[in-house]
Amino acid sequence: MQSSSKMFTELLSTLPKHNHNIFSVDLYQYQGFWYDSKILEGVIQVQQQFQALSTDIIIAGWPKTGNTWLKALCFAIATRKQYHQTKNPLLTNLPHNLVPVLEIDFLNNPKIRETLHHSVLSTHMPYTSLPKSITSSGCKIIYICRDPKDTFVSFYHFFRRLHVLSTRVGGSKTDLDSSFHDEFDMFSEGKTTNGPYWDHVLGYYKASLDRPDMFLFMKYEELVEDPVFYVKKLARYMDKPFSLEEELEGIPEKIVKTCSFQSLSGLEVNKTGKYYVHESYMLDNNTFFRKGNIGDWKNHMTPEMAKRIDGITSERLRGFDFSFGQPIAP
Known part of the structure; x- marks a missing residue:
């Protein structure tokens, strides 16, 4: 362990470094993307040690693109025959505690798989950094993306709460507005946690075109528009399709209701519980539940900021038959 720690420290000294002074x-x-040192340590450990199984289902996505909701839906689909509706672990656990994040939970507990009773895992790692055991195992990957403007706003508020920004800068509205603009600049330049966002999305999108059997590429906005349709689609993709009897019983609709923002955010565990990231981070579970609305960026961004993001998006997606928030052809 000491040798491994020393090697990691030596690696850090060779990597490009950026002081994210807004969040201290x-x-x-590393491999084209930005990480804090603890998450990067987890990424490297996963790359070196994690062994995927062909039965694994990996939920992937940049932070704050709908991961919490998607985890809940996939967990409910995968375990629906194990638990009675009123005994589902989602009622007493944060979805992130039921569907581990590889680069966080595998670092904390390399034997995490032995504690699971399902095959659903998750990651924020970009496609190009996934361990070969995942890309060569035949397992399935479900990727979710979201309009960059809403993604940024949700991401900003999450990290603002995480680092108690309002206290650090004295709580003045002027300073908070300044921090929003400064973080917006970093997001636009790709110099933020797991950034650049556009590279992250395109990595998985291009992989999904090459390997449609391995990837289900989803958009948050589509999931919001018709969650029952996509729950059925997810179940088929996960090789756990609903039977005719289940559909007649309204099981897909019940899963959507159980996993809705209103239901999950209203649970006691998600109002008062804690989520352990590592020894330096212990988050309130309610940090993961803010609004989930489409178009919330309009309440935070200036027209100039929105134009800048849209310009970057247009430039980065040039040549691809893809746009955020629009349906993907079947």
Whole structure:
């Protein structure tokens, strides 16, 4: 362990470094993406040690693109025959505690798989950094993306709460507005946790075109528009399709209701519980539940900021038959 720690420290000293002064953290660029040192340590450990199984289902996505909701839906689909509706672990656990994040939970507990009774795992890692055991195992990957403007707003508020920004800068509205603009600049430049966002999305999108059998590429906005349709689609993709009897019983609709923002955010565990990231981070579960609305960016961004993001998006997606928030052809 000491040898491994020393090697990691030596690796950090060779990587491009960026001081994310807004959130008081150093970020390191590794394989084209930015991470804080603890998450990067987890990424490297997963790359070196994690062994995927062909039966694994990996939920992937950039932070704050709908991961919590998607985890809940996939967990409910995968375990629906194990638990009675009123005994589902989702009623007493944060979805992130039921569907581990590889680069966080595998670092904390390399034997995490032995504690699971299902095959659903998750990651924020970009496609190009996934361990070969995942890309060559035949397992299935479900990727979710979201309009960059809403993604940024949700991401900003999450990290603002995480680092108690209002206290650090004295709580003045002027300073908070300044921090929003500063973080917006970093997001636009790709110099933020797991950034650049556009590279993250395109990595998985291009992989989904090459391997449609391995990937289900989803958009948050589509899931919001017709959650029952996509729950059925998820179940088929996960090789756990609903039977005719289940559909007649309204099981897909019940899963959507159980996993809705209103239901999950209203649970006692998600109002008062804690989520352990590592020894430096213990988050309130309610940090993961803010609004989930489409178009919330309009309440936070200036027209100039929105135009800048849309311009970057247009440039980065040029040549691809893809746009955020629009349906993907069947």
